[in-house]
Each structure stands twice: as C-alpha cells, then as structure tokens.
Amino acid sequence: MRVALIVVSVALLLLAVLWGYQRQLIYLPDTTAVSASAGAQDVVLETSDGVKLGAWLLRPRGPDRGVAVLVANGNGGNRAGRAPLAQALAAEGLTVLLFDYRGYGGNEGSPSEQGLARDVRAAQRYLVESGVPPERTVYFGESLGAAVVTELTTSVAPGGLVLRSPFVDLASVGQVHYPFLPVGLLLRDKFPLAEQLAGVKAPVAVVYGSEDSVVPPEQSREVADAAPTLKDLVEIPGADHNDAALVHGPEVIAAVVRLAEQL
Numbered sequence: 001m002r003v004a005l006i007v008v009s010v011a012l013l014l015l016a017v018l019w020g021y022q023r024q025l026i027y028l029p030d031t032t033a034v035s036a037s038a039g040a041q042d043v044v045l046e047t048s049d050g051v052k053l054g055a056w057l058l059r060p061r062g063p064d065r066g067v068a069v070l071v072a073n074g075n076g077g078n079r080a081g082r083a084p085l086a087q088a089l090a091a092e093g094l095t096v097l098l099f100d101y102r103g104y105g106g107n108e109g110s111p112s113e114q115g116l117a118r119d120v121r122a123a124q125r126y127l128v129e130s131g132v133p134p135e136r137t138v139y140f141g142e143s144l145g146a147a148v149v150t151e152l153t154t155s156v157a158p159g160g161l162v163l164r165s166p167f168v169d170l171a172s173v174g175q176v177h178y179p180f181l182p183v184g185l186l187l188r189d190k191f192p193l194a195e196q197l198a199g200v201k202a203p204v205a206v207v208y209g210s211e212d213s214v215v216p217p218e219q220s221r222e223v224a225d226a227a228p229t230l231k232d233l234v235e236i237p238g239a240d241h242n243d244a245a246l247v248h249g250p251e252v253i254a255a256v257v258r259l260a261e262q263l
Contacts (some may be wrong), residue, residue: 023112026144026170026189028076033106036081039090045099045122051109053119055079055099055126058090067093067159067260068132070123072145074151074165078105082142085248092257095132099123113189120152135159138260141166143215143241146223147191153200160231160259162205164252165215165241166223168194173215196227204261205232205255209239209246230256 018139033054036042040056047053056079068102069089073082079098085095101119102109109115127137138160141149146166167173168190174183197204204227208220217235224233234255239246 017098018126023110023189024203025074026101027101027111029101029104029111030076030078030080031104031106032076032080034080036082037087039087040083040098043126045119047102047118047122047128049118051102051107051115051118052207053099053102053107053122055097055123056083056086056103057130058086058098059098060093060095061091063093064095065093066135066136067261067263068127069256069258069260070120070121070127070137070139070149071096071098072120072139072141073099073101073104074143074145080105082204082248083254084244085222086215088248088253089256092253092260094256094260095136097123097127101106113191114259117151120148121156124152124156136263138162138256138263140164140256142247143167144191147193147196150193150196150200151191153202154196157200157256158202159263160167160203160205161200162207162256162259163197163220163223164207165169165209165212165220165246166193166206167191167215167219168222172219176216194223197226198228200227201231203231203259205234206230206238207232207234207252207255209236209241209243209244211238212241212246231262 045053103111139149140162146163171184206224
C-alpha cells in the first residue's frame with residue numbers, strides 16, 4: 001500500500017509539473033531581437049491587448065501580383081529563420097508580411113493560444129490598413145502557425161489558405177511524442193485545426209513532407225481531407241519537418257503562387 005501511494009504521489013506531482021510548465025514545452029522561442037533582412041522593411045504591429053510586435057514587410061520584386069502573403073510561423077525560432085521563405089515569395093511578385101508572436105524575436109509578452117490569435121489579427125489588420133483587402137491575401141501557416149491562421153480564417157476569410165505541415169489538433173500531435181501521458185486532458189492550448197478547417201470556405205492548399213518526424217504525414221493528409229475546398233495537396237518526398245525543401249523550397253513557393261493566381 002505504501003509503495004502504491006508513493007507511485008501515485010509521484011505521478012500526480014509529475015502531472016502537476018507538466019500542467020504548470022506545458023507552455024515551455026510547446027513554445028520554443030528565439031527571444032533575440034532581429035533587424036530587417038535584405039529587402040525587408042521593419043514595421044511594428046500592435047495587438048488588441050496592447051502588445052507591440054516586430055515584423056518585416058517585403059515588397060514584391062518584379063511584376064506585382066497585387067496579392068499579399070501573411071506568414072504565421074511555427075513554434076520555434078523567430079522570423080529571421082523564415083527570411084528565405086519571405087524573399088522567395090517576394091521574388092514571385094507577392095507582398096509578404098513576416099512577424100513574430102509575443103515572446104519571440106525580442107517581443108514582449110508570453111505565448112499562448114489566445115495570445116497568438118491576437119497577434120495574427122494584428123498582422124491581418126496591418127495589411128488591411130496598408131490597402132490589402134482580405135480577399136487579396138493568402139494566409140500561410142507553418143506547423144503550429146497553420147492552426148493559428150486557420151483560426152483566423154473562421155473570423156476573417158482570406159483569398160486562400162496554405163497550410164504547411166498541419167496537424168489535426170495539438171493533442172493529436174502531442175500524443176505521438178508523449179504516448180505515456182494523457183495529453184488531451186493536460187493541454188490548456190488546444191489548437192483544433194481540423195475541426196475549425198471544416199467550416200472554412202476559402203480555397204486551401206496543404207503541403208507536407210513524407211518523412212516529417214514532428215507532424216506525422218498522415219495527420220497532414222487528414223487535415224487535407226477536412227478542407228471543404230481543397231485545391232492542392234503537395235507531398236515533398238523525403239522531406240523532414242525543418243528541411244529546407246519544406247521550409248522554403250520551390251514546391252512550397254509554387255503552391256503559394258498557384259493559389260495566389262486563382263485570386
């Protein structure tokens with residue numbers, strides 16, 4: 001009996017620690033402040049709760065398609081790591097807004113599901129105030145960012161939605177990596193991507209790597225199945241989650257361009 005009580009007590013203590021520190025496991029920010037990369041303009045976004053966010057605006061190089069791409073990052077690093085993506089999109093005649101969430105890239109605040117929802121709305125509002133209407137905007141979400149832009153789409157419909165390495169929901173991908181834990185019961189941040197996508201009417205493209213070790217490829221395919229208006233499903237053979245081919249490779253860029261050409 002005493003041994004059983006000790007085991008139960010240790011398990012409860014572990015669960016309590018995981019409950020309290022779960023966001024440190026979910027969000028992995030590079031907090032280093034960054035300056036604009038080549039061809040980018042530093043801009044500042046302000047959220048509805050008063051948080052100021054650093055961002056970069058890249059103007060199109062070459063013929064302007066009159067379409068903007070709002071990029072929502074994944075859970076790690078900061079916007080500097082997405083500069084090659086933004087530059088490649090700008091080279092295709094697209095305006096690109098690249099921003100960091102609260103707690104990332106020198107920004108104040110701490111990330112959470114609700115906080116990221118406020119952050120992406122500040123980015124979308126900036127584009128509107130700059131003269132780009134939602135119907136001429138493509139939302140691009142990378143991994144966790146795919147859930148962020150899908151949630152945004154439920155309230156502000158874009159011209160199109162590109163989801164790179166999307167998961168069904170955070171619990172589903174968490175259970176893959178922590179099969180011994182009741183992830184669904186512990187999570188405070190849910191990110192129910194597939195459920196929210198089911199109500200999205202904008203055209204959708206899904207891009208994923210066949211060897212993704214972070215988000216299982218079958219989850220990305222399940223997300224594609226949930227999209228009522230799926231226009232493009234692109235598998236990049238041999239690509240893992242953070243491989244260059246999946247982060248900013250030509251097949252990723254082409255998927256965005258194909259969707260932009262339909263607007």
